Amino acid sequence: MNKEEEMKCINCNNNSFYECENINSAGGYGPDLLPGTGILYHAKLSAKICSNCNFIHWFINDQDMERIKKSTRFELKEYEQD
Ligand SMILES: [Zn+2]
Numbered sequence: 001m002n003k004e005e006e007m008k009c010i011n012c013n014n015n016s017f018y019e020c021e022n023i024n025s026a027g028g029y030g031p032d033l034l035p036g037t038g039i040l041y042h043a044k045l046s047a048k049i050c051s052n053c054n055f056i057h058w059f060i061n062d063q064d065m066e067r068i069k070k071s072t073r074f075e076l077k078e079y080e081q082d
Pocket of ligand 1: 009010011012013014050051052053054055
């Protein structure tokens with residue numbers, strides 16, 4: 001994670017967040033948020049919740065991003081910019 005970089009809420013431009021790291025992307029009965037990234041191992045997520053508007057920004061750990069790239073459940077799509 002890029003901890004020292006500038007961070008602004010994409011919803012309201014606020015810059016203070018409640019943060020939590022190493023959240024499992026799946027549990028025994030919970031949803032599989034990152035499908036195709038492992039059966040016994042679950043990719044880890046970090047959450048930054050905007051202290052102003054409550055918007056949750058989710059990030060996947062760098063090492064687990066390799067699992068996303070190899071997953072058959074995810075497809076890379078590029079969109080037009082304004
Ligand atoms: Zn916000």
